[in-house]
Amino acid sequence: MRKGALPRELDLRGLAAREASISGVAAITDLGRLMSAGVGLVAPASAAFEFRRDEEGRYIVEAQITAEVVLECQRCLGEMTQVLETRTVMACIWDDEDAAQLPSSYEPLIVQETANLSDIVEEELLLAIPASPMHAEDCITDAQRMALGNEEGCIESEGRKESPFAVLAKLKS
Numbered sequence: 001m002r003k004g005a006l007p008r009e010l011d012l013r014g015l016a017a018r019e020a021s022i023s024g025v026a027a028i029t030d031l032g033r034l035m036s037a038g039v040g041l042v043a044p045a046s047a048a049f050e051f052r053r054d055e056e057g058r059y060i061v062e063a064q065i066t067a068e069v070v071l072e073c074q075r076c077l078g079e080m081t082q083v084l085e086t087r088t089v090m091a092c093i094w095d096d097e098d099a100a101q102l103p104s105s106y107e108p109l110i111v112q113e114t115a116n117l118s119d120i121v122e123e124e125l126l127l128a129i130p131a132s133p134m135h136a137e138d139c140i141t142d143a144q145r146m147a148l149g150n151e152e153g154c155i156e157s158e159g160r161k162e163s164p165f166a167v168l169a170k171l172k173s
């Protein structure tokens with residue numbers, strides 16, 4: 001089944017009052033902040049939103065987002081893909097001050113009269129992207145290691161177990 005683009009300029013509180021559900025996809029062109037962060041998408045991100053009110057009358061937005069992103073491996077600088085899956089329960093608030101009143105089970109979602117669901121998708125994906133993405137397997141070649149002028153950075157060196165981050169720190173130094 002082909003899903004359509006996520007609708008824009010939605011009244012999230014109105015949708016919560018009606019207990020609506022919306023699902024759709026967001027293409028990379030809808031996700032400008034991902035693009036400027038150098039992140040690509042293998043296919044449009046897919047998202048499912050459910051809106052409801054809780055016992056306290058808050059306007060709740062539950063979002064499940066799945067995307068396969070293209071990132072730059074921080075070890076070999078080659079492309080790598082990673083599947084990101086997020087599920088977040090958010091409560092609509094008008095400004096930062098209201099965030100303090102929220103129970104910790106809710107993420108604050110600052111929205112005015114209307115919001116674009118693709119902005120939420122963008123935010124959630126940016127939060128889900130690892131700070132130092134790396135291929136699962138040792139992807140850097142000896143030649144590349146030499147080129148980095150760091151022969152000691154060799155990951156297989158005898159019996160020493162190093163975390164990828166320690167290795168990365170060495171490569172960077």
Ligand SMILES: [Zn+2]
Nearest residue numbers: 073076135139
């Ligand atoms: Zn790599």
